[in-house]
Amino acid sequence: xxxxxIYLIVTGVAVLLVSGGFAVSEAAAGSRxxxxxxxxxxxxxxxxxxxxxxxxxQADFSVQLESGEPLPLTIDPQAYxxxxxxxxxxxxxxxxxxxxxxxxxxxxxxxxxxxxLDYYTVCQNCHEEQFNLTLDSVHQDALxxxxxxxxxxxxxxxxHTQKRLTNPETxxxxxxxxxxxPQTCAQCxxxxxxxxxxxxxxxxxxxxxxxxxxxxxxxxGVHNISSPTTASFRNSIPFLCAECHTNNAIMQKYxxxxxxxxxxVADFHGTTVVLFDKTFPDQPTNKPxxxxxxGVHDIVRAxxxxxxxxxxxxxxxxxxxxxxxxxxxxxxxxMSHYIPSPEKYPLVYYxxxxxxxxxxxxxxxxxxxxxMDVSRAMINRYRKKTPPAESAGExxxxxxxxxxxxxxxxxxxxxxxxxxxxxxxxxxxxxEAQEELPAEEPPSAESEAADDSKSSDSDKExxxxx
Amino acid sequence: MSGNxxxxxxxxxxxxxxxxxxxxxxxxxxxxxxxxxxxxxxxLPQKYRELSISQDLLxxxxxxxxxxxxxxxAAIVLALEALYHFGRILYLLSKRRLPGDLLPTWQDVxxxxxxxxxxxxxxxxKPKFGRYNxxxxxxxxxxxxxxxxxxxxGFIIWFPVFFTQFLPGGVxxxxxxxxxxxxxxxxxxxxxxxxxxxxxxxxxxxMFTGRLSEDEMRTFHEKEYERLTAGSVxxxxxxxx
Numbered sequence: 001x002x003x004x005x006i007y008l009i010v011t012g013v014a015v016l017l018v019s020g021g022f023a024v025s026e027a028a029a030g031s032r033x034x035x036x037x038x039x040x041x042x043x044x045x046x047x048x049x050x051x052x053x054x055x056x057x058q059a060d061f062s063v064q065l066e067s068g069e070p071l072p073l074t075i076d077p078q079a080y081x082x083x084x085x086x087x088x089x090x091x092x093x094x095x096x097x098x099x100x101x102x103x104x105x106x107x108x109x110x111x112x113x114x115x116x117l118d119y120y121t122v123c124q125n126c127h128e129e130q131f132n133l134t135l136d137s138v139h140q141d142a143l144x145x146x147x148x149x150x151x152x153x154x155x156x157x158x159x160h161t162q163k164r165l166t167n168p169e170t171x172x173x174x175x176x177x178x179x180x181x182p183q184t185c186a187q188c189x190x191x192x193x194x195x196x197x198x199x200x201x202x203x204x205x206x207x208x209x210x211x212x213x214x215x216x217x218x219x220x221g222v223h224n225i226s227s228p229t230t231a232s233f234r235n236s237i238p239f240l241c242a243e244c245h246t247n248n249a250i251m252q253k254y255x256x257x258x259x260x261x262x263x264x265v266a267d268f269h270g271t272t273v274v275l276f277d278k279t280f281p282d283q284p285t286n287k288p289x290x291x292x293x294x295g296v297h298d299i300v301r302a303x304x305x306x307x308x309x310x311x312x313x314x315x316x317x318x319x320x321x322x323x324x325x326x327x328x329x330x331x332x333x334x335m336s337h338y339i340p341s342p343e344k345y346p347l348v349y350y351x352x353x354x355x356x357x358x359x360x361x362x363x364x365x366x367x368x369x370x371x372m373d374v375s376r377a378m379i380n381r382y383r384k385k386t387p388p389a390e391s392a393g394e395x396x397x398x399x400x401x402x403x404x405x406x407x408x409x410x411x412x413x414x415x416x417x418x419x420x421x422x423x424x425x426x427x428x429x430x431x432e433a434q435e436e437l438p439a440e441e442p443p444s445a446e447s448e449a450a451d452d453s454k455s456s457d458s459d460k461e462x463x464x465x466x
Numbered sequence: 467m468s469g470n471x472x473x474x475x476x477x478x479x480x481x482x483x484x485x486x487x488x489x490x491x492x493x494x495x496x497x498x499x500x501x502x503x504x505x506x507x508x509x510l511p512q513k514y515r516e517l518s519i520s521q522d523l524l525x526x527x528x529x530x531x532x533x534x535x536x537x538x539x540a541a542i543v544l545a546l547e548a549l550y551h552f553g554r555i556l557y558l559l560s561k562r563r564l565p566g567d568l569l570p571t572w573q574d575v576x577x578x579x580x581x582x583x584x585x586x587x588x589x590x591x592k593p594k595f596g597r598y599n600x601x602x603x604x605x606x607x608x609x610x611x612x613x614x615x616x617x618x619x620g621f622i623i624w625f626p627v628f629f630t631q632f633l634p635g636g637v638x639x640x641x642x643x644x645x646x647x648x649x650x651x652x653x654x655x656x657x658x659x660x661x662x663x664x665x666x667x668x669x670x671x672x673m674f675t676g677r678l679s680e681d682e683m684r685t686f687h688e689k690e691y692e693r694l695t696a697g698s699v700x701x702x703x704x705x706x707x
Binding site for chain 2: 358
């Protein structure tokens with residue numbers, strides 16, 4: 001170790017002196033002509049990095065950690081120069097800020113993992129936004145729970161080689177970045193990657209380089225990756241899939257329907273899930289979401305003979321997961337995202353058609369009749385009022401002209417004497433008439449009827465009609 | 467009243483009432499009313515889930531389950547009621563004692579035409595009705611077929627696995643559509659037609675009291691009144707027919 005140190009110091013100083021001169025001339029020659037030229041032309045950047053690279057560009061340069069693992073210390077200057085950090089003239093000591101010279105401060109990390117976990121927090125000095133997002137991620141939760149294998153910044157982004165991932169103007173992922181993401185995640189989630197690369201989405205991405213299909217981060221998010229096993233994630237899945245599957249621009253390329261979401265929401269399964277997503281998204285529901293039938297990372301074409309849901313047997317098998325007794329006809333009960341038409345689900349189509357005509361054709365005239373009935377009754381009442389002698393009580397009687405006014409007085413006056421305090425009862429034949437009667441008269445007319453029916457109730461009880 | 471001259475000396479006036487619905491029929495109506503009300507109350511939030519009031523009601527799986535259970539219990543009550551009604555019809559039919567008063571006849575069409583003329587001021591008298599007028603027959607048959615459709619479609623969507631053992635799967639979504647649409651049709655019908663005729667046009671509580679007064683009989687069921695009182699039009703008050 002001691003010999004190594006002396007060697008390092010000597011060569012380091014030598015290289016520093018030589019390369020310092022080179023750096024100035026190289027930068028001045030404009031090998032970097034982009035907007036970062038100002039930084040790049042700063043001779044101190046290159047000089048500083050070259051000082052480090054004097055040692056750290058040696059091949060197979062490493063130190064052994066206490067765990068026995070070698071800590072690789074080699075940096076490929078070419079790769080670093082091509083990385084987004086190198087491109088943006090980030091110096092080594094920007095991140096390795098505790099190193100001010102030689103000898104370097106002593107490291108306490110006992111293992112490679114420990115070393116990385118000690119170091120990754122420096123990312124937040126520049127990438128605060130992304131770093132803060134990771135604090136809400138499932139990886140950070142796992143780390144906090146003691147899983148030291150949980151991914152931190154540098155597990156996905158090698159700081160010495162990471163190329164630019166997003167378009168600086170739009171902020172969107174560049175094509176090659178999308179293509180590369182599954183391999184990044186596969187470093188840990190290899191079993192899922194194996195499923196994904198066989199799925200309709202994964203095959204298109206990994207084999208055909210198709211950028212329309214979702215890569216890991218399209219569904220799971222990037223830095224604040226949330227747990228996919230929570231109820232709220234599950235309830236939101238229909239909308240996740242719908243982001244692409246209701247996008248006509250993408251779907252028409254592949255001849256796929258964009259009605260998948262609204263047909264799902266219109267049916268049993270979807271209504272409940274969407275309801276929960278809206279009200280209490282943390283509520284688990286036993287209703288299926290897209291992935292329960294179509295699969296998650298192993299989604300295949302609907303026509304796939306082995307697992308595709310357009311094949312009746314495959315669909316039945318899916319139905320039976322939740323509906324154990326389901327038989328061959330049962331899958332037809334689910335309209336498979338179709339909108340009913342005379343060809344697809346004619347019965348549903350014609351029931352709908354029937355009600356489309358039945359409701360206006362039957363309820364409409366009924367409403368009209370009622371409205372006409374009300375208006376005729378009101379007009380009758382108005383006409384009645386004009387001749388003052390008429391009794392309003394006769395309003396809705398069939399023959400209003402021949403009002404037997406003189407005869408009426410007799411029973412009314414009679415009953416008034418006898419039972420004036422009789423309460424009103426529901427037997428009253430014409431309720432609207434009540435308000436119209438002169439103040440002294442109504443109790444008599446009604447109590448008459450009420451009393452009469454009461455007294456006769458007892459004699460009539462047995463003549464029930466069947 | 468207008469036709470009857472009551473002897474001024476009689477201190478107690480007897481007005482005849484006419485039996486209209488038996489106690490059993492009134493119980494049937496009460497059950498129908500109650501179960502139908504509960505079914506609508508628990509069914510409509512399930513149909514209109516996008517409304518905020520429905521979402522308040524159905525916000526947790528337990529509540530969805532509870533609402534569905536109440537709906538199912540009310541459905542069973544109504545189904546038993548309907549079965550009793552059918553059974554009663556078949557029983558009376560077998561004894562040749564089923565009254566035909568509720569069957570639609572051409573006279574009902576003529577009555578409806580007459581009523582339309584009256585409402586359009588083409589004539590000044592309302593038609594004379596028998597025991598049940600066309601409006602009441604429409605009510606009965608509308609609810610009859612409505613309950614039939616609701617019952618059949620309801621049980622299909624309740625037990626889809628069972629019914630698809632011998633019916634094509636397409637009946638399930640069709641039944642769901644029919645169930646949810648017919649429910650609204652019946653609700654509108656009851657509100658517009660039935661509630662108007664028994665509460666607003668006039669308060670007709672014979673379905674609860676079981677009886678109609680002589681006056682109501684004469685005004686609204688003149689033909690039936692004449693038939694019942696044939697030969698004794700000027701009956702003494704209180705006399706039996």
